[in-house]
Amino acid sequence: MNMNQKRLFIVATLLLFSAFISNAQDRPIGYWREHLPYGSAVGIATDGRTIYTATNFSFFTYDLVSGEMTPYSKIDGMADIQMSCIGYDATTQTAVLCYQNSNIDLFRNHSFYGLPDLKLKAVTGSKNINAVYTEAGYAYLSTDLGVVVINLNKEEGEIKETYTFNQNGQQVPVTNFGAQGNYFYAATPGGLFRADKNNSNLQNVNSWQLIGSGKSLTCLAFIQNRVYATGTDSLYILDSDSLKYVLRTNNRTRHLDTGTNALYFSLENGAKVVKMDLNYNALDSISFGLLHQVLEITPDNVWVADEYSGLSKLTSESTYSAYAPPGPIAATAPGLYAENKNFWIALGSYNDLYQPVGNTLGIASFKDETWKNYTAYNFPPFYNDVSDFIVTTKNPVDGSIWYGSLRSGLFILKPDGSYVFYNHGSQLEPKEGDTTTIAVNSIAADEYGNMWFTQHGSKHELAAIAQDGTWYHFSTPYLRVYPHGAAGLVIDNSNQKWFYAPNQNAIIVYNDNYTIDNTADDKYIFLSGLQSGIAGSRVLCMTKDKNGNIWVGTDDGISIFSCADQVLQGTCIGERRIVQYDQFAGYLFQTEQVNTIAVDGANRKWVGTNNGVWLISPEGDKVIYRFTIDNSPLPSNTIQNISVDGVTGDVYISTEYGIMSYRSTATDGGTVNSNVLVFPNPVPSGYKGTIAIRGLVENADVRITDISGQLVYRTTALGGQAVWNGVDYKGHRPQSGVYLIFISNKDGSQTNVSKMVFME
Numbered sequence: 177m178n179m180n181q182k183r184l185f186i187v188a189t190l191l192l193f194s195a196f197i198s199n200a201q202d203r204p205i206g207y208w209r210e211h212l213p214y215g216s217a218v219g220i221a222t223d224g225r226t227i228y229t230a231t232n233f234s235f236f237t238y239d240l241v242s243g244e245m246t247p248y249s250k251i252d253g254m255a256d257i258q259m260s261c262i263g264y265d266a267t268t269q270t271a272v273l274c275y276q277n278s279n280i281d282l283f284r285n286h287s288f289y290g291l292p293d294l295k296l297k298a299v300t301g302s303k304n305i306n307a308v309y310t311e312a313g314y315a316y317l318s319t320d321l322g323v324v325v326i327n328l329n330k331e332e333g334e335i336k337e338t339y340t341f342n343q344n345g346q347q348v349p350v351t352n353f354g355a356q357g358n359y360f361y362a363a364t365p366g367g368l369f370r371a372d373k374n375n376s377n378l379q380n381v382n383s384w385q386l387i388g389s390g391k392s393l394t395c396l397a398f399i400q401n402r403v404y405a406t407g408t409d410s411l412y413i414l415d416s417d418s419l420k421y422v423l424r425t426n427n428r429t430r431h432l433d434t435g436t437n438a439l440y441f442s443l444e445n446g447a448k449v450v451k452m453d454l455n456y457n458a459l460d461s462i463s464f465g466l467l468h469q470v471l472e473i474t475p476d477n478v479w480v481a482d483e484y485s486g487l488s489k490l491t492s493e494s495t496y497s498a499y500a501p502p503g504p505i506a507a508t509a510p511g512l513y514a515e516n517k518n519f520w521i522a523l524g525s526y527n528d529l530y531q532p533v534g535n536t537l538g539i540a541s542f543k544d545e546t547w548k549n550y551t552a553y554n555f556p557p558f559y560n561d562v563s564d565f566i567v568t569t570k571n572p573v574d575g576s577i578w579y580g581s582l583r584s585g586l587f588i589l590k591p592d593g594s595y596v597f598y599n600h601g602s603q604l605e606p607k608e609g610d611t612t613t614i615a616v617n618s619i620a621a622d623e624y625g626n627m628w629f630t631q632h633g634s635k636h637e638l639a640a641i642a643q644d645g646t647w648y649h650f651s652t653p654y655l656r657v658y659p660h661g662a663a664g665l666v667i668d669n670s671n672q673k674w675f676y677a678p679n680q681n682a683i684i685v686y687n688d689n690y691t692i693d694n695t696a697d698d699k700y701i702f703l704s705g706l707q708s709g710i711a712g713s714r715v716l717c718m719t720k721d722k723n724g725n726i727w728v729g730t731d732d733g734i735s736i737f738s739c740a741d742q743v744l745q746g747t748c749i750g751e752r753r754i755v756q757y758d759q760f761a762g763y764l765f766q767t768e769q770v771n772t773i774a775v776d777g778a779n780r781k782w783v784g785t786n787n788g789v790w791l792i793s794p795e796g797d798k799v800i801y802r803f804t805i806d807n808s809p810l811p812s813n814t815i816q817n818i819s820v821d822g823v824t825g826d827v828y829i830s831t832e833y834g835i836m837s838y839r840s841t842a843t844d845g846g847t848v849n850s851n852v853l854v855f856p857n858p859v860p861s862g863y864k865g866t867i868a869i870r871g872l873v874e875n876a877d878v879r880i881t882d883i884s885g886q887l888v889y890r891t892t893a894l895g896g897q898a899v900w901n902g903v904d905y906k907g908h909r910p911q912s913g914v915y916l917i918f919i920s921n922k923d924g925s926q927t928n929v930s931k932m933v934f935m936e
Contacts, residue, residue, distance in 0.1 A: 202824075202855045203839050205866035205899060208809045210234070210249040211542065211828075211835040213507050214500040215486035220471045220479055221264035221271060227471070227479060228271045228283070229487045230259035233507050233811060233834045235273060235283075238487060238499055240473070247501040250809035253288035255281050257811045257833055263308035263315060268328040272315045274305040280317075280326070282333045289332045294324060307352045316360075320349035323362060341369050342381050343389070356398040361414075363393035363405055368419060388412065388419035395432035397439060400454065404439065406432050411441075411456075423456055435472030442467040442480075449480060449490075462496065464488070502547040506537045507811075507834040511568040511579065514819040514828045514837075518543040520577050521835070524564035530632075530663075530678040532564035532583035532613065539565050539579050539587070550589075557587070557597050567618055573625040573643060580616035580629060603647045607633035618665035618675065626692060630662035630675055637662035638673060638686060648692055652684060652700045664717055668740040669724035676715035681705055681730065683715060685743050701744050709750025711735045711763065717772050721794070722779040729770030729783070733763050734796070755797045764796050774818040774827070777895025778842035778875075782827055784815030789829055791840070803829075803838070810836055825870075825897060841866070845874025845896035849919055849928040858933035859902065869898040869930070873921040880932075881916050888915065912936040 203209075212234045219230040227238040235254060236247045248254055256275040263272045273281040273288075280291040294303055294317075302320035309316045310328070314336070317324040322340035326333050341348050343366035352363040355373065362369040362384070368391070369384040377383050388405075395406040403414035404422075406429040412419040427445035434440070438459065441450040449470055451460040465484025472478045478490040488496040504521060511522025519542050525535040536552035552558045565587070567580040579587040585599035598604050599614060607613040615632035622628060625643035636649035661677030661684070668674060673686040683703040691697055703710060712730030719727050726737040728750060735750035742748045753764045765783065772784040779794040788804035804813050811833035819828045822844030826837045852871040859867060869878060878898040880889040888904045898919075903909055912934050919928040 202853065202868075202870075204856065205825075205839055205841055205868050207839040208251050209826075209837045209839075210247070210251055210809065211503065211837065212247070212249055212811070213503050213505060213834065214247055215498065215503070215505060216483050217481035217486045217488075217500075218259055218468045218483060219262040220469055220481040220487065221262045222471060222473060222479075223264055223266060223269065224473070227487065228262055228264060229481065230262040230273060231486070232259070232483065233257050235259065236487075236501050240477075245499065245501045247503075248283075248288075250811065255279050255288065255290040255292065260305050261308050263310045265310035265313060265315060265328050267313040270310075270315075270328045272308050272310060272317075272326070272328070274308055274317065276304070278303040278305055278319070280305075280333070282328065291326065291333045291335070293335050294319070302349070304349075306350065309353045309355070311355055316353045318350040318353045318362070322347070323350050323353050337379050339378050339384075340381060341366070341384065343367070343386070351394050352396040354396045354398055356401065356403050361396055361403060363396050365392040367391050368393055368405055368414070385417075387414070387417055391419060395429050397432040397434050399434040399439070400437075402454075404432060406441075425450075430467060431469040433470040433472070435470075435478070436475045438472070438475075440470035440472065440478075442469055462490065464496075504540045504542075504547065504835070505549040505551055508816070508832060509540075509830040509835055510566045510816050511539075512817040512819045512828055512830045512835070513568045513570055513577070514821040514826065515570060516821065516823040517826075519819065519821070519828050520568050520570075520579075521830070522565035522568045522579050522581075524566045524582060526564065526566060526582050530582075532581075532615070534563050534583075536563045538562075539568065539589075541577070541589075557595065562599075567616070569619045569621070571625075571627055572621055578619050578627065578629075580619050582615045582617055582632065583613050585614040586616045586619075586629065603649075604639075605631050605634035605636060605649070608635060609633075617663050620665045620667045620673075622667050622671055624692075628665060628667065628673060630665050632662055632678075638665075638675070640692060642692060646693075650686060650688070650695065650698070652686060652702075664715070666718045666720050666726065668720055668726060670741045672740065672743065674718055674726055674740075676718060676728075679714050681710045681713050681715055683708070683710065683718075683728065687744055699744050701746065703743075703750070709735050709737070709752060711750075711752050711766075716770060719773045719775060721775045721781070723794075727773050727775075727781065729765075729773050731769045733765035733768060734770055734773070734783070736764075736796070753796055757799060765790075771815055772817045774820050776820045776827070776840060776842040777822050777825070777844040777897065779895075780842060782818045782820065782829075784818045784829065786814050788813045789815055789818070808836075808838075822895075825868075841868070841897065841899045842894035843870055843897040845872060845876070845893060847873065848926050849873050849876070852917075852919065852928055852930045854917065854930055854932045858935050861936050863902065865902075867900045867902050867932070869893075869900070869917060869919075870896060872896045872898060872919055872928075873926045875922070876926075877920050877922070879918045881918065882910070883914050883916065885916075909936075910934050 216232040221228045238245050256279040258276040260276045261274045271283040279295040282289040304320045307318040313329045315326040322338050324338050325336045327336045348364045348366045350362050367388040371384045375383050393405045397404040405412045411422040430444045431442040439452045449462045464482040469481040480488045485498045486500040488498045490496050506523045509521040513520050521540050523537040525533045538551040540549045562584040564582040565579045575591045577589045588596040604614045617632040619629040626640050628640045636651045638650040640648045662675050663678045664676050666674045676683045686700045689697040712732030714731045717729040726740050728735045737750050739748040768785045774782040781792050783790045791801040812831035814832040817830040825840045825843045827840050828837045850871050872893045876893040915932050917930040
């Protein structure tokens with residue numbers, strides 16, 4: 177058979193077996209996806225066709241002609257997050273992205289080129305990048321070290337030189353930099369420095385003339401041969417060798433921009449854009465949230481970077497329209513629940529004392545690939561002093577999503593879009609000593625359809641709403657030992673309720689004896705400290721694994737209660753498991769602050785700490801993955817929450833600077849093989865990724881053979897999904913053709929045969 181005949185045979189075979197092959201290819205194993213906010217703009221630049229928008233957590237472009245918005249993140253090659261400013265050089269067609277940690281990216285032709293030299297430079301003091309100015313193939317960064325000059329003509333950029341400035345023998349930072357005519361100008365807290373562009377020794381501070389000594393300057397602008405500078409609350413114009421006072425701005429100018437015969441002031445306090453003509457008559461004034469910059473393309477095409485409204489276009493004298501790629505309204509999400517390609521987040525906050533902070537950003541959902549945000553600004557039920565939603569989960573009976581607030585009660589969002597909001601006037605109890613606060617800080621469903629939750633700080637800190645709508649309240653004397661001590665509710669396989677005292681190493685287990693309406697037969701136990709096997713000084717999270725064990729995360733590692741059904745007998749002590757990593761042995765996650773633990777379909781544990789994410793084996797004795805900001809697109813090593821989608825295997829990771837998801841190898845297994853999916857299928861020529869077989873009976877035996885029955889590969893499913901690296905036992909890639917996949921549970925009562933095609 178020649179090569180053309182072989183290819184024809186493979187295509188014909190593929191068509192013949194098309195009924196067995198998924199026509200909806202899925203994302204591959206190992207795929208990262210960002211879920212970042214794009215509505216927090218801190219800087220903008222343009223090439224005339226595209227607007228480049230820097231945000232606190234990401235970066236995106238907006239095509240002025242097509243209206244297309246393209247988001248970018250570390251997944252796409254960005255070096256960092258938390259941008260401080262941005263500029264664009266027309267000569268080299270390069271956008272210069274500057275970060276708060278002094279890192280730098282050059283963006284050209286849809287690719288990023290990292291320039292970490294300034295970030296890595298060992299100096300005493302701050303290296304903050306305050307502004308960027310570009311001209312003729314060079315970028316001039318205003319930094320706390322001086323002006324850092326970057327040669328953009330080199331593909332990856334190169335720091336050419338640095339200009340430093342002194343006053344009274346002390347080096348001063350540069351807040352802004354620019355050029356007019358034959359001169360460079362640098363604004364500093366000590367005044368305005370000027371030098372001839374053609375001076376070959378600009379690194380020598382004596383090459384610069386100080387003008388307006390003692391004036392603390394923040395911004396510069398250049399228009400019609402005029403040089404403007406702003407001070408703390410004033411506008412100045414350069415008049416020969418002096419700065420002439422023009423007017424008082426009454427507050428600090430964050431950015432000073434120019435337009436057609438106009439100046440734009442981005443004012444910090446009051447957050448306004450004020451437009452003035454060159455006779456200093458106010459032409460317009462529009463209020464924003466936290467204003468950063470104005471960009472005039474034409475007088476009728478004016479754009480604004482605002483930290484609350486994002487990239488906005490001024491549409492009239494008093495209104496604007498906001499533009500941003502879809503995403504959550506905020507990065508911080510302490511509450512997170514994922515299921516079947518959808519997820520829900522709670523966007524509130526609390527301080528180190530576990531107290532609400534008045535965060536009104538509400539809640540959000542990502543459903544059917546569509547984001548929806550519910551905030552105090554766009555959702556009427558949240559208008560009236562509603563804040564700090566910190567937990568969320570799903571009611572498995574009716575599919576409603578439950579959100580708990582550390583200040584404003586319980587909000588239930590139903591599948592049809594209707595809602596129930598329990599706050600003041602409901603059967604929820606306020607916090608003792610603070611009747612304005614109703615705190616619901618953990619929620620869990622039991623196997624009977626009852627929804628349980630903790631009312632942090634109330635008289636009865638454990639409560640439930642039965643499936644028929646009846647409310648129940650419970651208390652234990654131990655809650656008086658640790659007042660306001662209820663969080664992190666978990667229900668074990670014996671229907672016992674486990675919860676802990678925030679900022680303490682104490683756990684309470686409550687057993688209602690399967691009689692939710694009868695407290696006379698209830699029992700409870702109090703666990704505390706090392707005598708109970710609890711590591712550390714603070715319990716931070718709890719979860720139940722697939723074997724019914726309770727995993728407890730603390731500020732000093734993990735304790736495991738593998739005898740949860742016996743805990744009321746007083747003989748169940750948490751185990752501080754000793755594990756061997758490389759050549760070292762120690763307690764599981766000793767010295768690590770464990771913020772969250774999630775269990776995947778293979779009973780493996782995803783552990784979130786202040787030093788990144790670990791995936792460990794079911795018993796915790798093996799590290800499978802570790803992800804940090806250095807080896808993954810994670811925006812931060814501080815992990816707040818993790819939720820695993822058992823259907824897709826996606827692991828949603830909430831960090832202090834945004835949410836990422838990772839397509840992992842395990843899914844939830846079923847009792848039968850259901851809708852078995854092989855992807856990619858066909859396997860394209862040259863493909864070196866992981867092949868996944870999903871929809872399997874739990875922990876299935878999976879054997880892959882060629883069409884003649886010769887074994888190519890054998891494995892055990894990770895929960896409901898088997899994975900294969902695409903090579904046989906000899907390390908060779910199989911030849912082109914059809915391969916059979918034989919699937920069976922342990923006793924052989926559930927079997928399935930699927931097919932896949934290799935293309936070469």
